[in-house]
Amino acid sequence: MAQEVEAFPDFLDQDSTQVARKLLGCTLTRTISGNMVKVRIVETESYEETDAASHSFKGRTDRTDIMFGPSGHLYVYFTYGMHYCCNVVTGPENEGSAVLIRAVEPLMSVEYISQFRSKAGYELSNGPAKLCQALQIDKSLNGHDLHQSPLVLNVGNDVAKKDIVTAVRIGISRDKDALRRFYIKGNPYVSK
DNA sequence: AGCGGGATTTTCT
DNA sequence: GAAAATCCCGCTT
Numbered sequence: 001m002a003q004e005v006e007a008f009p010d011f012l013d014q015d016s017t018q019v020a021r022k023l024l025g026c027t028l029t030r031t032i033s034g035n036m037v038k039v040r041i042v043e044t045e046s047y048e049e050t051d052a053a054s055h056s057f058k059g060r061t062d063r064t065d066i067m068f069g070p071s072g073h074l075y076v077y078f079t080y081g082m083h084y085c086c087n088v089v090t091g092p093e094n095e096g097s098a099v100l101i102r103a104v105e106p107l108m109s110v111e112y113i114s115q116f117r118s119k120a121g122y123e124l125s126n127g128p129a130k131l132c133q134a135l136q137i138d139k140s141l142n143g144h145d146l147h148q149s150p151l152v153l154n155v156g157n158d159v160a161k162k163d164i165v166t167a168v169r170i171g172i173s174r175d176k177d178a179l180r181r182f183y184i185k186g187n188p189y190v191s192k
Numbered sequence: 193a194g195c196g197g198g199a200t201t202t203t204c205t
Numbered sequence: 206g207a208a209a210a211t212c213c214c215g216c217t218t
Contacts, residue, residue, distance in 0.1 A: 045210070053210070055203095063203065080211050081200030087210090100210060118213090129211050171210055 008147070009155055012071040016046040016090045016097040021182050023088060023099055025159040027107065030135045031150040035112050037135065039125065040157075043103035043183035043190045045169045047087070049096040052174035056096025066143045067096040074151065076132075076142040083129035084138050088146065088153065102128045102170070102181070104135075105189040122188045159184055 011022050023044050030037045047054035047067075055077065056067045066075045067089055075087040075098050087098035104125045106113060113134045117124055125131040132138070137151070146153040167181045170191065183190045 047210075055210075058204080061204080077210080078202060079209055081202070081209090083211050085210065102210085127211070169210070173208090 008072050008153065011155075012088070012090050013092055014090070016048045016099055017180055019088070019090045020044040020046040020099045020180065021164060022158075023101075024164060024182055024184055025157040027154045027157070028101075028104065028135070029152040029154060030137075032112075032136050035109060037109045037113055038107040039104035039131070039135065040107055041101055041103075042105050042187045043101075044181070045100040045102055046090075046180045047098055047100060048091070051178065051180075053169065053172040053176075053178070054096065056098075060096065064096060067098050068094055069143070072146050072153070074137075074141055074144045074146055076137060076139055078139060079129075084132040085128040086132055086137050086141070100128060101131065103183070103187075103189050103191050104131045105187060106134070124189075126189045127191045 012019055023041050027038055027040050049056045051057060056064045060068045066073060069089060070093050071090050073089045075089050076084055078084055087100045089098045091097040106125060114120055114124060116136055117133050125134045141151060144151055163185045165183050165185050166179050168177060168179060169181045
């Protein structure tokens with residue numbers, strides 16, 4: 001059976017900070033062993049080539065190659081010796097920009113994904129490495145096209161401006177003051 | 193609920 | 206050889 005693919009609007013090719021804001025409220029559909037899981041993006045951060053905190057700041061390397069590729073693909077990196085985190089690649093090709101997905105709110109199959117984490121409730125997916133565990137995202141999905149199964153980005157559900165909080169990013173040492181973190185106000189799944 | 197420290201390995205200097 | 210876009214546990218309030 002053919003996979004239904006919903007086209008992305010052009011906004012993924014815009015400035016990553018703009019995209020980070022717009023990705024709030026969008027959903028991800030993840031298929032794991034035939035089980036469908038759906039989550040809503042509630043927290044993001046933008047990174048780009050001119051940004052000292054970005055992996056792409058030092059140029060294109062084996063690790064950051066996907067960041068410089070076409071938008072709409074997934075950039076997965078491994079960090080702290082044990083965790084995976086994932087980004088939606090943005091901007092035109094050959095530009096190293098992406099949006100880190102920091103937190104998601106499960107919309108269905110909550111029981112199913114809790115088997116992949118030793119936590120429940122908001123601790124299921126309130127952090128970039130936590131949501132990768134919950135959605136079983138690892139290096140094998142690095143470079144994956146988000147138009148296709150087993151991980152599809154569905155665009156829509158604009159969040160009202162008044163419900164979007166702008167803040168500084170978490171866990172970085174350079175460019176600490178840049179306002180590149182966005183989250184949905186009051187959402188319990190936003191990271192701490 | 194809020195803290196302080198340890199885990200563990202890829203990546204770049 | 207050091208740092209890293211983090212998380213978990215155990216201890217204190």
